[in-house]
Amino acid sequence: MSKGMLGKKLGMTGLFTSEGAMIPITVIQTGPCVITQIKTMAIDGYNAVQIGFGPKKETKVNRPQKGHFQKSGGKGFAHLKEFPVDDPSGYQLGQEIGPDLFQVGERVNVAGTTKGRGFAGTIKRHGFHRGPKTHGSHNERPPGSVGSSAWPSRVIKGKKLPGRFGNERRTIQNLEIVDVRVNDHLLFLKGAVPGPMSGLVEIYKARRPR
Numbered sequence: 001m002s003k004g005m006l007g008k009k010l011g012m013t014g015l016f017t018s019e020g021a022m023i024p025i026t027v028i029q030t031g032p033c034v035i036t037q038i039k040t041m042a043i044d045g046y047n048a049v050q051i052g053f054g055p056k057k058e059t060k061v062n063r064p065q066k067g068h069f070q071k072s073g074g075k076g077f078a079h080l081k082e083f084p085v086d087d088p089s090g091y092q093l094g095q096e097i098g099p100d101l102f103q104v105g106e107r108v109n110v111a112g113t114t115k116g117r118g119f120a121g122t123i124k125r126h127g128f129h130r131g132p133k134t135h136g137s138h139n140e141r142p143p144g145s146v147g148s149s150a151w152p153s154r155v156i157k158g159k160k161l162p163g164r165f166g167n168e169r170r171t172i173q174n175l176e177i178v179d180v181r182v183n184d185h186l187l188f189l190k191g192a193v194p195g196p197m198s199g200l201v202e203i204y205k206a207r208r209p210r
Helices: 063-070 122-126
Strands: 004-016 022-029 033-039 048-055 077-084 107-113 116-120 163-166 169-181 186-190 200-205
Touching (some): 004 048, 004 077, 022 169, 033 063, 077 200, 116 122
Antiparallel strands (some): 004 200, 033 048, 116 163, 169 186
């Protein structure tokens, strides 16, 4: 299986190693995830499993979704995601997938949506320097001159300007799994992952381990 599952970012903490060094840790709740659909090469043209994560109130599930979830036990899920597999015959509808899918020391890629920070200026968005604050200067935070002179008399495409900051999909590669707690459905990853607390993340087995 191309290892992958959904999870929720709970926050960050730190752990001390046996040598006394503290390492930053991100705690992710990884389930339980439930297989809601199995796709095969004969019927769908590719092999994959669809995984549901996060409970959803029955009143929030429409009738088509209820029919879909009935095949895997009737529970409603807020998030659905497909993950490719080599042999779908080894999986069953309603099967639960937990953090034991991964092992300590293994490396994974984590994808998520970064925090949305709204409309931001060039200092916050791109790390520009401030202008002088003394001698009557009025150029403290403006981006400065952005156009060209006589030629080409326009703003060059790709110029760093104010605009929406954050709320973008990002993937952090090769994060090491420090601890796996199966009973609590928790994964402890070394380093930071994108997204806010309680944000949805996708965890994949690293394709290019270090």
